[in-house]
Amino acid sequence: MDAEITLHVDGTARHVTVDARTTLLDALRERLGVMAPKKGCDHGQCGSCTVLLNDRRVITCLVLAVAHDGARIVTAEGLAQDDHLHPVQQAFIDHDGFQCGYCTPGQICSAVGMLKEAEAGWPSAVSDLAAAEVRLSPAEIRERMSGNLCRCGAYAGIVAAIQQAAR
Amino acid sequence: MIGSPLPRLDGTAKVTGTARYAFEHRVADPAYAYPLQATVARGHITAINTSAAQAVDGVLAVITHENAPHLASTEDAELAVLQSTEIAFRGQVIGAVVADTSETARHAAGLVEVSYDPSPHDAVFTPDRDDLYTPDTVNPSFPTDTSQGDVESALKQSPVVVDHVYTTPMTHNNPLEPHTTVACWHDDQLTLYDSTQGVHSTRQSLAKALGLAPERIRVIAPHVGGGFGSKGQAHAHLVLAAMAAQAMPGRAVKLALTRQQMFSLVGYRTPTVQHVRLGAGPDGRLTAISMDVVEQTSRIKEFAEQTAIPARHMYAAPNRRTTHRLAALDVPVPSWMRAPGECPGMFGPEVAMDELANACGMDPVDLRVLNEPDVDPESGKPFSSRNLVACLREGAARFGWADREHAPRTRREHGWWVGTGVAASTYPVHVKPGSSATVRFQPDGRYRIEIGATDIGTGTWTALTQIAADALSVRVDAIDLRIGDTDLPPATVAGGSSGINSWGSAVVDAARAFRDKFGTGPNPGDEAQGTTPGNSAGERFAMRAFGAQFAEVRVHAATGEIRVPRLLGVFAVGRIINPRTARSQFLGGMTMGMSMALHEQSVLDERFGHVVNHDLAEYHIAANADVAGIEAHWVDETDPHVNPLGTKGIGEIGIVGTAAAIANAAHHATGIRVRDLPLTADKFLADARR
Ligand code: FES
Ligand code: FES
Numbered sequence: 001m002d003a004e005i006t007l008h009v010d011g012t013a014r015h016v017t018v019d020a021r022t023t024l025l026d027a028l029r030e031r032l033g034v035m036a037p038k039k040g041c042d043h044g045q046c047g048s049c050t051v052l053l054n055d056r057r058v059i060t061c062l063v064l065a066v067a068h069d070g071a072r073i074v075t076a077e078g079l080a081q082d083d084h085l086h087p088v089q090q091a092f093i094d095h096d097g098f099q100c101g102y103c104t105p106g107q108i109c110s111a112v113g114m115l116k117e118a119e120a121g122w123p124s125a126v127s128d129l130a131a132a133e134v135r136l137s138p139a140e141i142r143e144r145m146s147g148n149l150c151r152c153g154a155y156a157g158i159v160a161a162i163q164q165a166a167r
Numbered sequence: 168m169i170g171s172p173l174p175r176l177d178g179t180a181k182v183t184g185t186a187r188y189a190f191e192h193r194v195a196d197p198a199y200a201y202p203l204q205a206t207v208a209r210g211h212i213t214a215i216n217t218s219a220a221q222a223v224d225g226v227l228a229v230i231t232h233e234n235a236p237h238l239a240s241t242e243d244a245e246l247a248v249l250q251s252t253e254i255a256f257r258g259q260v261i262g263a264v265v266a267d268t269s270e271t272a273r274h275a276a277g278l279v280e281v282s283y284d285p286s287p288h289d290a291v292f293t294p295d296r297d298d299l300y301t302p303d304t305v306n307p308s309f310p311t312d313t314s315q316g317d318v319e320s321a322l323k324q325s326p327v328v329v330d331h332v333y334t335t336p337m338t339h340n341n342p343l344e345p346h347t348t349v350a351c352w353h354d355d356q357l358t359l360y361d362s363t364q365g366v367h368s369t370r371q372s373l374a375k376a377l378g379l380a381p382e383r384i385r386v387i388a389p390h391v392g393g394g395f396g397s398k399g400q401a402h403a404h405l406v407l408a409a410m411a412a413q414a415m416p417g418r419a420v421k422l423a424l425t426r427q428q429m430f431s432l433v434g435y436r437t438p439t440v441q442h443v444r445l446g447a448g449p450d451g452r453l454t455a456i457s458m459d460v461v462e463q464t465s466r467i468k469e470f471a472e473q474t475a476i477p478a479r480h481m482y483a484a485p486n487r488r489t490t491h492r493l494a495a496l497d498v499p500v501p502s503w504m505r506a507p508g509e510c511p512g513m514f515g516p517e518v519a520m521d522e523l524a525n526a527c528g529m530d531p532v533d534l535r536v537l538n539e540p541d542v543d544p545e546s547g548k549p550f551s552s553r554n555l556v557a558c559l560r561e562g563a564a565r566f567g568w569a570d571r572e573h574a575p576r577t578r579r580e581h582g583w584w585v586g587t588g589v590a591a592s593t594y595p596v597h598v599k600p601g602s603s604a605t606v607r608f609q610p611d612g613r614y615r616i617e618i619g620a621t622d623i624g625t626g627t628w629t630a631l632t633q634i635a636a637d638a639l640s641v642r643v644d645a646i647d648l649r650i651g652d653t654d655l656p657p658a659t660v661a662g663g664s665s666g667i668n669s670w671g672s673a674v675v676d677a678a679r680a681f682r683d684k685f686g687t688g689p690n691p692g693d694e695a696q697g698t699t700p701g702n703s704a705g706e707r708f709a710m711r712a713f714g715a716q717f718a719e720v721r722v723h724a725a726t727g728e729i730r731v732p733r734l735l736g737v738f739a740v741g742r743i744i745n746p747r748t749a750r751s752q753f754l755g756g757m758t759m760g761m762s763m764a765l766h767e768q769s770v771l772d773e774r775f776g777h778v779v780n781h782d783l784a785e786y787h788i789a790a791n792a793d794v795a796g797i798e799a800h801w802v803d804e805t806d807p808h809v810n811p812l813g814t815k816g817i818g819e820i821g822i823v824g825t826a827a828a829i830a831n832a833a834h835h836a837t838g839i840r841v842r843d844l845p846l847t848a849d850k851f852l853a854d855a856r857r
Contacts, residue, residue: 019268019270019271021270021274022268022270026269026270029190029191030268030269033193035184035185035187035191036183036184036185037184038184038188038343038344038392039190039345039423040343040344040345040426040783041426041782041783042425042426043426043782043783043784045426045782045783045784046343046783048343075184076182076183076184077183077184077185079183080182080183085179085182085183089179089182089183090182092178092182093174093175093178093179093182094174096174096175096747096748096750096751098181098182098624099393099624099625099626099748099751099752099755100342100343100344100390100391100392100393100623100624101177101180101181101182101186101390101392101624102188102342102343102344102392102393102624103343104181104182104184105181105182105183105184108182138795139795141791142791142792142794142795143791143792145791146790146791146792148791149343149783149788149790150343150791151341151342151343151393151395151759151788152343152393152624152751152755153754153755153756153757153758153759153762153789153794154751154754154755155758155789155790155791155793155794155797156754156758156794156797157751157754158791159791
């Protein structure tokens with residue numbers, strides 16, 4: 001069964017017909033040609049498909065497009081504005097926080113979402129619950145970024161990049 | 168330019184997600200192919216009913232052995248797709264559904280009814296099978312067995328003997344970008360956007376299978392989302408994609424393997440059983456080294472991992488022996504995974520060295536230094552350069568090794584046993600013949616460099632640009648590099664850490680030819696070619712890279728949970744082209760080595776012949792939280808013999824030895840010797856209960 005929906009992707013309204021079975025990831029990639037979110041597992045196990053959906057980090061292979069009519073989506077491509085990279089993106093380049101780059105757009109969207117969560121005081125499994133605010137130590141960053149796998153093993157650079165961007 | 172930490176030239180494209188991987192190239196109105204897989208491990212297909220699938224709205228074709236085109240060559244059994252009714256392993260490709268959308272293709276694939284006449288299969292891997300056989304050679308063409316002196320007598324006479332069996336499990340490469348292909352037949356030309364480590368080698372394999380002139384196939388791969396060996400050779404789905412495209416002339420067909428399908432179709436590291444025996448004097452000096460390896464291959468295609476190779480080159484001992492035996496089973500075809508041979512083959516021996524150090528009451532760094540050979544023990548040739556000792560010493564200094572207490576199980580902090588361990592790394596220097604490069608001066612004043620190489624995350628875009636700029640004595644922004652396309656001059660596969668050695672040498676050769684011909688004031692259109700030069704130094708020297716890895720490990724006394732708070736590697740790998748991307752190569756290898764140590768294990772259900780933990784939720788790889796303090800360093804090493812650039816290759820050595828260093832540290836922490844990877848919590852608890 002097909003449905004017509006509208007997605008606001010990186011600042012542009014896009015109308016698209018989707019099968020009821022179409023994931024948001026496939027709607028973006030295969031129907032709209034928005035290739036920044038990557039498909040690494042299609043099962044919510046790797047994080048490479050992460051985007052910001054209404055300002056929150058979401059893995060798009062686990063949500064159905066038809067359930068998100070009208071949603072506001074920012075991909076890694078949309079984080080860069082007028083040739084200016086987002087500070088998190090620049091930090092990833094500075095610290096070589098990637099090799100093949102396939103997990104990278106997901107890592108970056110996840111990091112941007114994570115920084116907001118930390119700023120809002122959301123605790124993680126390693127947070128000091130007595131503390132008034134979240135201090136983004138390397139251990140905090142590692143914990144909060146562990147939903148994004150990197151088979152190239154660029155974690156050391158990723159953590160350094162996020163620390164730089166958080167400053 | 169060479170030696171400067173230039174940020175990746177493809178960085179902006181990668182951080183914005185605009186770098187195009189295979190599945191992402193724009194093609195008009197594509198169709199989607201979804202593979203069908205066998206659900207028995209051995210037997211024949213007796214009937215295949217596709218009518219329900221074909222009746223689904225949007226299904227364009229169902230391809231099976233009944234209607235598939237005849238292949239020109241079935242010599243490579245893995246690529247002999249849909250040529251008969253025979254099933255050789257569970258998960259084998261038995262067809263494909265092609266449809267207008269991926270959702271439809273996948274749904275219809277579930278409607279295809281297949282009947283089988285199953286035969287009894289055998290997927291039980293044990294070292295005591297009575298049908299183990301001796302392969303002619305081991306990958307790619309090393310002698311299967313070697314022997315020097317008299318190992319048995321030497322072991323009998325040795326005051327100290329270490330004699331244990333070590334095992335490494337079946338593991339899967341799992342690059343984050345799944346294997347994907349977009350194929351299009353147009354006017355008798357086949358164009359493929361493929362996720363491959365070698366566009367030219369992929370074209371050759373496919374041309375042979377399909378019986379086409381290679382010129383009629385074009386393979387394009389500007390960016391590849393990792394491979395680690397699994398994308399180094401063509402696999403069945405590539406032929407399937409070509410067949411699907413053939414069924415739909417003029418229309419591009421997209422085929423992406425799912426993560427689950429990758430566990431049976433794109434190769435894996437064979438499980439290994441390593442019987443290691445070391446004989447030594449009380450002072451730790453080795454008298455005998457023996458390593459007998461048993462591993463698995465598939466019944467239809469042999470892959471003999473060269474696991475005992477590093478034992479032939481690492482340490483001096485007058486009496487030596489190595490053997491490889493294989494069990495041919497009804498299982499998927501094993502293949503290359505990062506540092507085949509060296510990676511598993513440095514687990515057993517490097518843990519055994521730690522056991523020997525304990526037995527002799529020696530420091531494990533000192534033991535390795537003591538047994539450093541003057542020449543390559545295998546060939547008797549001198550090493551072109553060998554700086555293992557320098558790596559051990561520098562690593563020990565940086566790690567703070569001197570403060571280590573000798574006895575295991577002596578340090579306990581807040582409920583955790585804490586220990587440290589060391590292991591050596593090594594990897595051969597490969598330079599592959601057969602790459603060519605073109606340098607052309609452009610009207611815009613830049614130099615265009617063309618070579619059909621690939622960047623699988625290794626940094627080829629950046630490193631080759633630096634090499635070209637250096638060879639032409641121009642700034643990097645005067646270089647316009649083109650790679651990843653068979654329309655470019657031939658280049659060898661990105662494998663065996665040979666890429667920069669081979670392609671870089673061709674680029675240097677082309678640049679020299681260009682300057683010789685046109686000097687420093689060329690005209691637009693001037694061009695010159697170069698190739699990877701032959702190197703006779705291999706006849707005079709043994710050439711290998713070396714390294715040392717140090718690990719700190721904590722094992723929870725109550726739960727057995729194991730963590731690696733510190734990992735430090737020092738490598739001697741010749742000249743470093745780009746320190747920034749090189750560090751990432753080392754850290755990436757070490758991280759994958761930690762992943763191997765702690766997590767990775769494909770569990771094959773012998774009853775059905777498939778990997779049960781076939782996804783990333785159950786096949787665990789290292790996550791961010793697994794990696795804490797991790798450092799990579801290198802010693803200055805100038806080796807004029809390896810190739811004109813002086814590089815040794817850096818993509819694989821980082822994974823070699825890591826698991827042994829971690830296992831040795833875990834023993835130092837707990838006193839429990841785990842000889843079977845991965846080092847899961849149960850192994851520390853089971854032993855502790857004794
Ligand atoms: S593709 Fe969505 S989590 Fe892996
Ligand atoms: S950069 Fe390759 S998977 Fe992360």
